Amino acid sequence: MKTVDRILQIVKRDGSVTAKQLSSELGMTTMGARQHLQGLEDEGILSIHDVKVKVGRPTRHWSLTQKGHEQFADRHGELTIQFIEAVEHIFGKDGLDKVTSEREKLTLQNYRQHLDQCESLESKLETLVFLREKEGYMAELEQDEHGFILIENHCPICKAA
Structure with a gap:
């Protein structure tokens, strides 16, 4: 060594x-x-x-x-995938769908808590960008003549998705 x-x-x-x-x-x-x-x-x-x-x-x-x-092994991504596969194996696709729906529900509740405090569409989108950025999505907001574009340059859960 x-x-x-x-x-x-x-x-x-x-x-x-x-x-x-x-x-x-x-x-x-x-x-x-x-x-x-x-x-x-x-x-x-x-x-x-x-x-x-x-x-x-x-x-x-x-x-x-x-x-x-970060120089040391980090297997949390692999562990997450194994959990997802185990849920599907034990409880079937319906069970996995229920778990996924619950996670989506909790995420949506969190977003709503923050977004309900915003008055304008632009402030809501800026808040959403902030939340997604904290989650590792490398989010950014652009505006053109047609409206707003929310861009996510990274998917921190792509291995599990």
Whole structure:
């Protein structure tokens, strides 16, 4: 396993590490560990924070950023698909349709709570864009001479859909 991969596993396991802790665990110099940590920080995979100590300079700690956490396997999409397939297998297509309808109903209720507070069509559409953007759809609103166009540039549930 590459040193960088081992470093990421250690940081993931421990939450945050110092160069000294890492060098001890990996059997390398503190300077070597610090160079690896700095490189991962430069890539946006690790972040740095200083912890005050009683005497002397603060101790520098590195921890994973969101990008760092994304380096590890994430199987929630696969799990979702397996749940959908299991519902259909156990309860049939009618059961899956009921589950899907319930989800749609809850989503619609959420949208209505927000949209009922809007007065104009444009403000409703802007609110809908905001809600869809929060859900990961990369939504945007365009207007032309014929009216409004709601564009969604990404489908965050396409694997499950």
